[in-house]
Amino acid sequence: MEYTQQRMVQEAAKHAETSTSLITPLNTVLLGLVVYVGYQLFKSSPPPTLPKQEPPTVFRTFTPQTLLENNGRDGKPILLGIRGRVFDVSRKPHFYGPGGPYENFAGRDATQGLAKGSFDKEMLTEDLTAPLYDPEALNAEEREALMGWEESFSGNYPVVGRLISQAEFDALKKE
């Protein structure tokens, strides 16, 4: 009986020893780490905020007359036409807006002016009811230049519509 009691005391002492040996500084740090990582993983993240929505691009058909007012004045966008495509260049008002170095192209068909690298008034078909400038009339060098501009504009600005002559527009209306 005495032996049994002695063994029980010995076993209890051993058990106490092993359970206290688990509480080491390293284990405490590891436990802390596990709890922290678990918390970070499971804590509810705030719902993502959606970026401000871009206004939808409405593809429009312009004539030289309807394109004209889009020159950046009175809060209007800045649009210009190149070979039948209308680009929205509003994000660079310092180039194309009022007082900018290329404001002459704002609201106009810029095809001839860009191809020839000229700001002359005659480059922008004065008569807004006349046929659009025909790029077939350009020489090889001018065509090359125009292609370069088209590539650059396509990469930088959204196309928001097409530009057709007044006569083409009137014919469409009759259909």
Ligand code: HEM
């Ligand atoms: C003395 C002659 C010229 C100088 C010093 C000049 C200078 C410049 C400069 C510094 C830029 C800005 C480049 C950038 O940071 O992206 C630029 C862009 C431009 N230039 Fe000129 N330029 C000249 C002539 C012309 C001519 C003759 C035309 C056409 C008729 C022209 C049309 C443009 C256009 C369309 C842009 C692009 C603006 C954009 O990013 O949308 N430039 N020019």
